[in-house]
Amino acid sequence: MNIVEEVLEITLRSLVVSGTATLLASAWSLPLAYILAKPGRLRSLMASILEALVGIPTVLLGLALYMLFSRSGILGFLHLLYTVRAIVVGQAILITPLIAVTACRVLKSARESFEEMALALGADDLQAMAIALREALPGITSSVVMGFSRAVGELGIALMLGGNIRGTTRVLTTAIALSVSMGEYELALYLGGILVAISVLVSLTVRLLKGVQGL
Amino acid sequence: MIIELRGVWFAYPGSRRHVLRGVHMRVEGGRVVMIEGPNGAGKTTLLKVLALLYRPVKGVVLVDGDDYWSLDPRTQLSLRRRVVYVHERPILLRGSVLENVALGLKLRGVPGAISGALETLRAMGLEYLAERKWRELSAGEAQLVSIARAVAVQPELLLLDEPMAHLDEDRRELLVEILRELKSRGVGIVVASHWPQDELLRIGIDRVVRVVGGEVRAL
Numbered sequence: 416m417n418i419v420e421e422v423l424e425i426t427l428r429s430l431v432v433s434g435t436a437t438l439l440a441s442a443w444s445l446p447l448a449y450i451l452a453k454p455g456r457l458r459s460l461m462a463s464i465l466e467a468l469v470g471i472p473t474v475l476l477g478l479a480l481y482m483l484f485s486r487s488g489i490l491g492f493l494h495l496l497y498t499v500r501a502i503v504v505g506q507a508i509l510i511t512p513l514i515a516v517t518a519c520r521v522l523k524s525a526r527e528s529f530e531e532m533a534l535a536l537g538a539d540d541l542q543a544m545a546i547a548l549r550e551a552l553p554g555i556t557s558s559v560v561m562g563f564s565r566a567v568g569e570l571g572i573a574l575m576l577g578g579n580i581r582g583t584t585r586v587l588t589t590a591i592a593l594s595v596s597m598g599e600y601e602l603a604l605y606l607g608g609i610l611v612a613i614s615v616l617v618s619l620t621v622r623l624l625k626g627v628q629g630l
Numbered sequence: 631m632i633i634e635l636r637g638v639w640f641a642y643p644g645s646r647r648h649v650l651r652g653v654h655m656r657v658e659g660g661r662v663v664m665i666e667g668p669n670g671a672g673k674t675t676l677l678k679v680l681a682l683l684y685r686p687v688k689g690v691v692l693v694d695g696d697d698y699w700s701l702d703p704r705t706q707l708s709l710r711r712r713v714v715y716v717h718e719r720p721i722l723l724r725g726s727v728l729e730n731v732a733l734g735l736k737l738r739g740v741p742g743a744i745s746g747a748l749e750t751l752r753a754m755g756l757e758y759l760a761e762r763k764w765r766e767l768s769a770g771e772a773q774l775v776s777i778a779r780a781v782a783v784q785p786e787l788l789l790l791d792e793p794m795a796h797l798d799e800d801r802r803e804l805l806v807e808i809l810r811e812l813k814s815r816g817v818g819i820v821v822a823s824h825w826p827q828d829e830l831l832r833i834g835i836d837r838v839v840r841v842v843g844g845e846v847r848a849l
Contacts, residue, residue: 454643532721535681536734537711537783550723 418602422590426609429586432499433567436506437514440566441559444511448518448558452526462519468512473571480505481575497578502586505572510562517561521554522547560621564614587613631694631712631786631818632658633680638689640675649675650686651844657820659786662813662833665822666849667841673822674718676841677789680820681715682706711738714785718792720772722764727751727775730764734783750782754808769796777805787818794829802829809833 416424451462482488484496495501525547533543570588577584579593587610594603633656640650649672657663657680665673678684679691682698691698693709701709714734722730728747735743751757756778759771767775773796780788794802806829809819813834821830838849 456644459644528717528721529723531683532717533733533737534683534710535678535715535717536737536779537707537714538737539707542737546723 422606422609424582425585425587425590425606426613428499428584429567429588429610430613432502432573432586433506433563436503436566437510437559437563439503439507440510440514440562444514444562445518445555447511448515448522448555451515451519452522462516465512465516465519469516471509471512473509473569474575475571476509477505477571477575480508480572484576496576497580497584499577499584501576502573502584505576506566506569509569509572510566513565514558514562517558518551518555521551521558525551525554556621560618563617567613568610632656632692633682633713633787634692635679635686636690636692638679638686638691640679640684640686648687649844650679653679653689653844653846655680655839655846657787657818659818660813660816661836662809662819662821664830664835664838665820665841665846666838671841672844673841674791676846677715677791677820677822680787681713681789682710683715711783712785713787713789714780714783715789716776716780716791716793718795720769720776720796722767722772722775724764726760727756727762727764727767728760730775731779731782734779738783747779747782750778754778754781755804770798770801773797774801774805777808781808781812785817787820788812789820789822791822793821794823805829806832 451458451465480501481496483490484493484501485491486496495504529550530543530547533546534540538546568588570592573579573584573586573589574592577586577589579585579589585593587606591603591606591610594600594606635653635655638650638653638655639648641648653676655676665676667673675684679686682691682693685699696705698706698709723733728744728751731750732743732747735746740746748757748760751760754774756774759767759775762771764772773793777790777793793805797805809821810833813819819833821833823830840847840849
């Protein structure tokens with residue numbers, strides 16, 4: 416496999432791993448965000464805790480998950496360590512607070528304005544919820560995109576849970592770290608450029624889709 | 631339709647401060663009530679309680695003699711659909727003006743909602759806005775569109791929060807005409823405004839109440 420093919424393979428793996436992690440995190444973060452967007456002291460406390468976890472160091476989370484997934488760990492029987500599935504789970508957990516908190520803010524605002532407007536206009540509870548969700552969609556999409564960007568750019572989890580195994584678990588960030596440690600700065604910069612381009616392209620595509628759909 | 635508040639107290643969830651304190655008030659079809667008072671006095675909250683959107687923490691809300699908050703959800707919905715509240719800040723959906731004005735009719739499953747909305751816009755002299763997108767409207771136009779959306783569903787009671795806030799002189803005149811017309815058709819109108827305005831007086835106000843510190847005083 417030449418260097419171009421290897422870079423392509425690593426890029427594709429990064430996209431699939433972080434894309435899957437984003438989908439997985441969205442599946443539980445968005446319903447959680449909807450629940451937290453309702454008024455209540457306990458919900459507000461939970462939202463504050465999640466907010467504090469948005470900036471959790473990836474190395475710390477990677478270490479915690481490493482201990483869970485290692486052979487002697489509680490979840491060692493799952494044999495996840497040094498597989499892409501472990502990276503997916505780790506990244507999904509990492510971006511959960513980010514997606515939940517940002518989507519919660521959007522939904523809270525949509526509930527306070529659009530849901531109440533719909534109720535004031537004669538909607539039943541389900542109709543009002545549907546209207547609020549529809550109006551919140553651009554903001555929710557942005558929070559998911561932010562989650563993906565955070566996942567694809569993190570290093571600690573991919574390194575500790577994936578092990579940076581060539582042809583198996585190597586992703587863009589771990590490949591950059593390896594290139595730097597080997598003194599191959601040119602390759603590291605090239606891979607870094609790809610990483611930035613992915614985030615920019617995803618963001619632009621979503622913006623374009625929003626424009627097409629009149630969002 | 632008659633809505634009557636008896637000893638109503640209201641506090642927002644998670645707050646101990648009562649925004650409304652033992653309010654007694656009655657609004658009915660064909661009458662215009664103006665609610666005045668300084669900012670933060672509780673005018674908007676009072677309107678939302680009258681609009682059957684906020685449940686009081688204490689007291690009773692009677693709709694045509696029935697205790698609204700003890701009725702079953704189905705009856706509550708059918709009563710709530712006879713009252714429409716228009717926010718001070720226009721809240722429009724993404725989409726065209728026509729789609730926005732048709733919203734209330736669609737929510738009620740009215741066939742021909744779009745043509746009904748167009749008819750309302752025509753009657754209000756706003757037909758020229760029909761195809762405009764929500765983001766292409768000025769603040770005054772958006773305000774009129776949100777009022778048109780409320781008028782389209784032919785409410786028995788129309789609750790307006792600072793309806794003149796974003797309107798220029800011509801549009802204020804237009805709104806006065808619309809409200810006078812609605813009153814003559816037997817629609818009850820409640821207008822909250824934090825200062826008395828000549829235009830509002832020309833609608834033919836039957837009663838003015840003043841809200842101060844969450845308490846309602848008749849003037």
